[in-house]
Amino acid sequence: MMQRAAVAPSRGPRGASPSVRGGPRGGIQKRRGAGPARVDKDGDLVMDAGATGGKGRVGRGRIEGGAASKPLGTGRTNSGSSRGGNHGLHRAQAILRGMESKQATVLESRITAVGPTSLRIDGLSSSKAASNPDGGLESLLGFLERKASGLDAKSNRTVKIKKSSMKGDSVIITASPDDIEQIQKLDKFTFAGSVLSVKACDPPSPQAGKSGEKKKQTVSQEAQEAKDRFRAVLAARYDANLKLLNLSALALDTGLRQMGVFDGSTTTSKVFPAMMVVCDGLFKNQQEKRDAIVSVSLADNELADVSAVTTLAQTFPDLKNLDLSRNKFAEIKGLNAWRWKFRHLENLVLTGNPIESQPTLKDELLKRYPNLQVVNGVTLRTAEDVAAAKAAAEVKKSPIPIAGPDFRDVSQVGENFIRQFLPLYDNDRNALLETFYDAHSVYSLSLNLTAPRSHEHSMPIQPWTAYFKHSRNFTKITHLNARMARRYKGSQAIQQVWSTLPASRHPELESNADKYLMECHPLPGLVDPSNQSVRGVDGLIITMHGEFEEQTESATEKSLRSFSRTFILGPGAPGGPQIRVVSDMLTLRPWAPLALPQISSISPETHRTSDPEQQEREAITMQLVEKTGMTPAWNIEQAFITFTANKDKLPADAFIPSVAR
């Protein structure tokens, strides 16, 4: 106990989760949270390579199988054309080489830096602790961690065992290479009356067990080798012209066979996920992957269901064309793991499968994949049909028809506010506060983390850390004190919050009118800041729904948030802003596409001008009018003058009859 206490303060610097220690220990368990799960995947990859280390070299390129593969169209619906072989070998390799130079180091560091090694401990069964309920495992692990941590008094760091399991009388443990090195020094130590034997038990490898440093290198070499081989296989199977990754007849692949990954059987269950991991590593981000690979062929893989290849959907969620021909799919059930995947799939080939003869197959597939147009080379519906079906489904899903925005502005005050608000909030929040906020403006934000998301489009959710402590979601924040504290009154208080929130980028309004829905109507009964009218003055209430991109330094993917924001605008106090924000309430949700109104298409060909720029401007204006109800021309100063001139004269309901549509 003394030792443990002495070691305890050192946890901080290592950045390990403090909750790891002291938890209950079972037979086989993970000893850390999320970290090793990832590692295991890589570990698998490493082990595959290890099992075959030293066998023959990978064949360059693939010679056979060309005739068996049937390429799919590139993103469009021109299926059915049975083109022959597709080895854009040189081009493909050139591309992959290009990607390698950027990606190799990243992938390598991922595989090597965290490669766990394991030790076999003998001697527990003859110790006094063996009579404990758990066979003494718990106390042995505690002993090892404590002793190993205490060995090197100078380094002052904690040794952690990540995983442990019983194998006969031996205990197998896994830890980081550095920790393993420490624990190995406990060989011949006495534990509860028994002398322990601590031996390395890495995957069979000639150098294993010499030293942690050496082992680390071995793992890295093996991982690197496996990765290179997989990459060579992928390169040979990639057609850059068709943007096709041809994973057909994997069991016959010379390169893979030489790696020995099939181990005598034809199962692809092990090799496939490993290949997907390598695939993922080749691309900087989702977009790059989406652009490079539109089609995948899994023909001739003897698949009866997709369980062995299910990771395809994680690696390539946005595939447009998928070839599953000449497999053993007999029932739609075999495709169920992909029931809600591939929401952008347009073209699916299932010829040469027993399932082909099922009369209900096509209907079921069309139902499952909203964008599917071509099955087995036959066009079942066109892109227009798909759009129409979506529109019809939309109407059915919302009993209250979704109409365009109801934007009942007064003298363009609301519109001008929005046009200034968006760029200022993104670029200069302090200037925004000076322009529209005063000592009485109230702001708060709330997070809705459980908002429904879309099957069709998904986006990784970035952490909400920066927003969390401000969230005033009343379903969670129930105490008055917190509700008070998370309501920010006055531009100074608001400024303090805004300065801590991540930088944002709202889509530019003119060119992205379809990314917003904004509504506006007059609102009576606001406080008169000049104290002249006890019955209050008129203002506007604006609701804005949309999205913004969060500017973070580290993220490679752009991180989108969806938001709704309600403003109440009223005339400002003398000496302050002319128009002020009375209330600004923001709610944030995980990104999902906005449910847009079904707009009747107005022909833009009302008149033609020769100037293309002018035409474009007109088209944009048209779109803006349709979608937001805003007027295309504006004059901000004029609007302010009109609004402020009228504010005292107009009765509460004066606006409504004249502007209601």
Add this chain to the structure above:
Amino acid sequence: MADLSEDTEVKVATDAAQLFVDAFYPTLGNPKTRGNITSFYIKPTLTSPQRPDITLNGNVISDPSEVQKIFETQIPKAHYEVQSFDCHVINPNYNVGLDDAALGPSKDGKKMSIVAMVSGSVKYYKSSEDEEARAEPRGFTETFVLVPNQEAQGPKAAKGLKGWLIQSQNFRLVL
């Protein structure tokens, strides 16, 4: 002139919003309680002719009875889940439609107008029995302006009346 304290203001407003949200959504969702929908809105009277301003998915609805009709005829059953809501006080002394005698401020917060924004999900069912019908949850945002219920004011007011009523409602499916 005693002012309303900030914590009374926040407490009364948040309690009012909570009560409203807790009562309003179940009423919309349950076919048996739809008849009560109109009771959540302000009613125009001779002295106070103001009507509620209602917009559902961009459609301007002229009267609360229309809202009730939409729900009774077009939405066999709905399930709303309020996942987040927040509110601010707009005016601590809301005097629209009041007699001159009633214009003074109130210490207890009973004269406030409040803006509330709700974010949640809704499932529309095709029929009231049809629990099986796979209803995809849709996301919505709804903003209300709540104003004091005149009838509930004063010593002679009947018990059990709603303290606040909808003056403005703006509903949008956002997914």
